[in-house]
Amino acid sequence: MANEHGSVSQILIHDGSSLRNISPYVKTIDNNQSRDANDTTTKGATGKTYRGGLTDGEVRLTGLWDDTASVGTRTVFATIKATATGGIQTIEVGMEGIATGDIKESFAGVLTQYDESSPVDDMVAFTATIKISGAITIGTF
Amino acid sequence: MAINLNTAMDTLGTALAGITGLRVYDYLADNVAVPAAVVGLPQPLTYDHTHGRGTDRATFPVYVVVGKVSDRAARDALAVFCDGTAGATVSVKAALDAVPGCRVMDVDFSNPVMSIAGADYLAATFHVDLVA
Numbered sequence: 001m002a003n004e005h006g007s008v009s010q011i012l013i014h015d016g017s018s019l020r021n022i023s024p025y026v027k028t029i030d031n032n033q034s035r036d037a038n039d040t041t042t043k044g045a046t047g048k049t050y051r052g053g054l055t056d057g058e059v060r061l062t063g064l065w066d067d068t069a070s071v072g073t074r075t076v077f078a079t080i081k082a083t084a085t086g087g088i089q090t091i092e093v094g095m096e097g098i099a100t101g102d103i104k105e106s107f108a109g110v111l112t113q114y115d116e117s118s119p120v121d122d123m124v125a126f127t128a129t130i131k132i133s134g135a136i137t138i139g140t141f
Numbered sequence: 142m143a144i145n146l147n148t149a150m151d152t153l154g155t156a157l158a159g160i161t162g163l164r165v166y167d168y169l170a171d172n173v174a175v176p177a178a179v180v181g182l183p184q185p186l187t188y189d190h191t192h193g194r195g196t197d198r199a200t201f202p203v204y205v206v207v208g209k210v211s212d213r214a215a216r217d218a219l220a221v222f223c224d225g226t227a228g229a230t231v232s233v234k235a236a237l238d239a240v241p242g243c244r245v246m247d248v249d250f251s252n253p254v255m256s257i258a259g260a261d262y263l264a265a266t267f268h269v270d271l272v273a
Contacts, residue, residue: 007189024195063191064272121246123272 008097011061013130014090015079018070021098025073026063031093031105033057033136057132059091059109065116065124073126077114086111091130098141107136143188144197144273150180153201153243153269156236159229163205163222172258176218178233179204183271190272200246201269205233206255206262215263223248223265233267242272 010023036053066072080086088109096102113129154167157178164177173179183199190198207218222233229235234245248267255264 007192007194010193021193023193024191026192026195027190029192064196 004096010094010098011059012090012092012098013076013080014088015076016083016089017079019090019092020071020076022061022063022071022073022076024071025066025068026061028060028062029093029095030060031057031095032060033132055132055135057136058112059093059130059132061126061128061130063126065118065126073128074116077111077126077128080111081114087133088130091132092141094141100141102141104139104141105136106139108133143194144186144199144271146183146186149183149199149201149271149273152240153180153203153237153271154178156229156240156243157203157233160222160233160236161230170257173206175262176205176207176222178222179206196242196272198270198272201271203233203237203245203267203269204255204264205267206257206264209254209261209263219263219265237267237269240271244270246270 009029011026011029012019012021034057035055037050038053040051041048063073065074067074069075080088088111090106091109092104092106094102094104109130109132112131115127118124150167154165157165164174166173166177167180169181170179181202181204183201186197186199188197190196205222207215209215221231224232225234227235229239237243237245246268248265250265253264254261
């Protein structure tokens with residue numbers, strides 16, 4: 001086991017046609033996951049008890065706006081936004097990279113937020129929030 | 142993507158070569174014929190601007206030097222290349238801003254006299270931001 005520098009992390013997003021590796025245009029990948037804690041406390045208890053419930057989570061991305069055909073961030077997210085539901089059938093996150101054997105977290109999601117910003121003195125940028133839908137599958141690339 | 146130093150300096154040099162009357166050196170030349178633009182080494186070249194070795198970011202100095210024939214004539218000659226509103230055949234900013242991922246951030250006159258091969262020239266230093 002070893003730690004990893006963030007520069008190796010990658011993310012692939014299915015745009016409805018193919019799985020697209022948008023990592024070359026992404027600067028941060030935040031993968032936030034949670035689980036409900038349902039209260040099971042009953043009378044006589046001296047401390048609250050809980051049982052784990054449903055999982056939840058979202059992935060937040062920031063990076064460069066890029067209109068490269070097929071794999072640019074603007075291109076991919078415009079395709080997803082144009083769908084009726086903003087649904088994404090597959091997202092794959094590799095925090096240590098996507099080489100064979102690297103840990104892969106895959107899940108479906110919904111694009112819930114997409115923002116673009118254009119500061120006069122820096123690159124045109126984007127941020128995107130994808131709500132994780134359903135279970136997360138942990139495997140390897 | 143990701144910056145190849147040779148390719149980046151060649152690309153900046155090619156863009157500058159479109160400026161009328163400006164001699165271009167896409168390397169740190171020991172001697173120049175003025176008016177000249179010299180593309181310097183990046184300060185710095187930062188790796189991993191995005192994930193997956195997608196892009197790097199670098200700040201290139203571009204030195205523009207003109208002969209000090211007279212104080213006013215030298216200033217006037219340098220000012221032409223520093224004009225931020227002129228087109229790409231006149232202005233360093235216009236020529237380099239046309240390169241994808243490139244922006245001329247500022248021009249610095251803190252070292253107004255540059256000595257090259259024993260001769261003094263009036264100089265401007267452009268700082269060029271490249272993301273590629």
